[in-house]
Amino acid sequence: MNKYKIQTLNNISPKGLGRFPLERYEVASDLSEPDGLVLRSASLHGMAIPPSLKAVGRAGAGTNNIPVAEMSSRGVAVFNAPGANANAVKELVVTGMLLAARNIIAAWDFVHGLDGDADTMGQAVEAGKKQFKGFELPGRTLGVVGLGAIGVKVANVAQDLGMQVIGYDPAITVGNAWQLDASVEQAHTVEELLSRSDFVSLHVPLIDATRGLINADRLKLMKTGATLLNFSRAPIVDETAVLQALEQGGLHRYVCDFPTPEARGRAGVIALPHLGASTQEAEDNCAVMVADQLRDYLETGNVRNSVNFPEAVLPMTDGAARLAVANRNVPNMVGQISTVLAQRGLNIADLLNKSRGDLAYTLVDVDGELPDAVLDELRGIDGVLSVRAIDH
Numbered sequence: 001m002n003k004y005k006i007q008t009l010n011n012i013s014p015k016g017l018g019r020f021p022l023e024r025y026e027v028a029s030d031l032s033e034p035d036g037l038v039l040r041s042a043s044l045h046g047m048a049i050p051p052s053l054k055a056v057g058r059a060g061a062g063t064n065n066i067p068v069a070e071m072s073s074r075g076v077a078v079f080n081a082p083g084a085n086a087n088a089v090k091e092l093v094v095t096g097m098l099l100a101a102r103n104i105i106a107a108w109d110f111v112h113g114l115d116g117d118a119d120t121m122g123q124a125v126e127a128g129k130k131q132f133k134g135f136e137l138p139g140r141t142l143g144v145v146g147l148g149a150i151g152v153k154v155a156n157v158a159q160d161l162g163m164q165v166i167g168y169d170p171a172i173t174v175g176n177a178w179q180l181d182a183s184v185e186q187a188h189t190v191e192e193l194l195s196r197s198d199f200v201s202l203h204v205p206l207i208d209a210t211r212g213l214i215n216a217d218r219l220k221l222m223k224t225g226a227t228l229l230n231f232s233r234a235p236i237v238d239e240t241a242v243l244q245a246l247e248q249g250g251l252h253r254y255v256c257d258f259p260t261p262e263a264r265g266r267a268g269v270i271a272l273p274h275l276g277a278s279t280q281e282a283e284d285n286c287a288v289m290v291a292d293q294l295r296d297y298l299e300t301g302n303v304r305n306s307v308n309f310p311e312a313v314l315p316m317t318d319g320a321a322r323l324a325v326a327n328r329n330v331p332n333m334v335g336q337i338s339t340v341l342a343q344r345g346l347n348i349a350d351l352l353n354k355s356r357g358d359l360a361y362t363l364v365d366v367d368g369e370l371p372d373a374v375l376d377e378l379r380g381i382d383g384v385l386s387v388r389a390i391d392h
């Protein structure tokens, strides 16, 4: 039995990589003809995609670093780790609110600049501290844009801290709505949320609809003295407009996880080096989740937590060979697949067909072996994107 090859494109937690048993997997950062890629923020855009590739595992939430549409067109499944780093991000957002409310960064810098003996320093501290007077969180309003895995946690913890919370997410899932504290109020538009909030925290994916979501016009709707937190992705905010709003005094602070040359060191900007998911716990959770999903996909064809393939779980039929076909979601694909199998005298023991958007995925358990010629014939069907016999 050939070993599956997994190529890592970032540092991935050993706890996750340990889920790939050595007798069946070769795991390395440098190998050829990978079956699977595991990565964090490394960009696959513009990279040559090896024809051997069957699956990509993003050990994290955001998949904007992966050309997902291109992967779909090649019949390559893309997985991520929903919720696995949400607590880590939530904790950093709370930190961000406190850094902004208590002027911690400027106060820290002030202390760094102090010298002299204990008496001199003590006098400077007492004289200087008034410039860093802050405010407290209870009673302030937090607006959360995007109530997914992270947004829900941020909304709930803010509620626990005594804040009023309003949320905006036109596509909230039923599961996330169940998790949300009942006191979180629904905003009907981003504009409503912006105009009512003392803090605004963004927790949406970077997609066409969210690029530039916070622009100059929307910044003008924010309360004077409000703080914007962006732990999602840099392009969700028009940074030039944010810098202008800070300069003009409308915005109190911009706390973000994405430093840029333009924003670094500018008054009011608190930029962290993309630290949201950088905790031991989150790194372990993400790596374990995607490793388990990749293994399951490579070894059984089953699909869980994919961002482009439909959820598909079919128990393996004893003694059967399994075929996994990704195809365009058009009529008569299953008919053509089963015709090829019938013509080759292969009996179908079990079959699962699921679709998601333009893509459909079919698992077929057949009695006996699957000759290579059958796989090649299936690959020749117009609309078939990838064909795999599961080695088991």
Ligand SMILES: NC(=O)C1=CN([C@@H]2O[C@H](COP(=O)(O)OP(=O)(O)OC[C@H]3O[C@@H](n4cnc5c(N)ncnc54)[C@H](O)[C@@H]3O)[C@@H](O)[C@H]2O)C=CC1
Binding pocket: 060, 061, 062, 063, 082, 083, 085, 086, 089, 145, 146, 147, 148, 149, 150, 151, 168, 169, 170, 171, 172, 173, 176, 203, 204, 205, 206, 209, 210, 231, 232, 233, 257, 274, 275, 276, 277, 278
């Ligand atoms: N700073 C960091 O290290 C990290 C950043 N992230 C970023 O945070 C994003 C969100 O992560 P999760 O909460 O785990 O994802 P998620 O998929 O659970 O939640 C995203 C939510 O945004 C909502 N949404 C989409 N478009 C929207 C719009 N136009 N307006 C309002 N809501 C909208 C969706 O309906 C969904 O509920 C990721 O895509 C990633 O870009 C995630 C993890 C770590």
Ligand SMILES: O=C(O)C(=O)COP(=O)(O)O
Binding pocket: 040, 041, 042, 059, 060, 061, 062, 063, 085, 274, 276, 277, 278
């Ligand atoms: O999970 C995400 O979307 C993140 O932004 C975390 O990125 P990272 O894995 O820390 O490079």
